[in-house]
Amino acid sequence: MKSKKGELRKSKAIKILEEQRQxxxxxxxxxxxxxxxxxxxxxxxxxxxxxxxxxxxxxxKWYMKESNTDFVSNEExxxxxxxxxxxxxxxxxxxxxxxxxxxxxxAPKNNVLxxxxxxxxxxxxxxxxxxxxxxxxxxxxxxxSKNLIRIENDxxxxxxxxxxxxxxxPFASPNILFLTASVRR
Numbered sequence: 001m002k003s004k005k006g007e008l009r010k011s012k013a014i015k016i017l018e019e020q021r022q023x024x025x026x027x028x029x030x031x032x033x034x035x036x037x038x039x040x041x042x043x044x045x046x047x048x049x050x051x052x053x054x055x056x057x058x059x060x061k062w063y064m065k066e067s068n069t070d071f072v073s074n075e076e077x078x079x080x081x082x083x084x085x086x087x088x089x090x091x092x093x094x095x096x097x098x099x100x101x102x103x104x105x106x107a108p109k110n111n112v113l114x115x116x117x118x119x120x121x122x123x124x125x126x127x128x129x130x131x132x133x134x135x136x137x138x139x140x141x142x143x144x145s146k147n148l149i150r151i152e153n154d155x156x157x158x159x160x161x162x163x164x165x166x167x168x169x170p171f172a173s174p175n176i177l178f179l180t181a182s183v184r185r
Contacts, residue, residue, distance in 0.1 A: 017096050020035070024088050047104075047105050
């Protein structure tokens with residue numbers, strides 16, 4: 001189902017193209033470059049910059065360049081210039097039909113990554129992965145080092161306690177002597 005806003009824009013675009021068409025058909029309206037600029041602006045908005053419609057209107061001229069007239073008679077030049085309004089009317093009618101059938105051009109929405117090349121994206125991913133790995137490795141090594149230091153400190157405490165126990169062993173019962181001997185192995 002089409003949105004009302006889209007239909008409104010579509011009907012407004014068709015109305016604008018019809019107004020441009022009526023200007024060309026009006027014998028009192030002087031066809032000039034301003035009309036071409038205005039129409040080209042509308043066509044670019046309706047069809048996009050890279051469209052065939054915009055390419056056609058952007059190159060359109062109401063006149064012929066003198067370099068193109070060297071091998072053409074004045075009558076043929078007059079015929080070509082007289083045909084231009086008919087071609088424009090046909091062009092505008094075609095534009096209206098395309099809008100009616102296909103709708104208006106919608107510019108693609110870009111995200112942060114759409115402007116980046118694949119090479120830049122791969123480089124960024126490799127860099128970020130390397131940084132994350134390095135941080136993880138450093139933190140893991142740091143944690144292991146802290147655990148080793150803690151274990152070494154605990155071991156030193158246990159050795160001190162064992163020395164105290166050994167000092168007291170001569171005064172202890174034979175059962176404790178047996179336990180002490182088994183701990184040494």
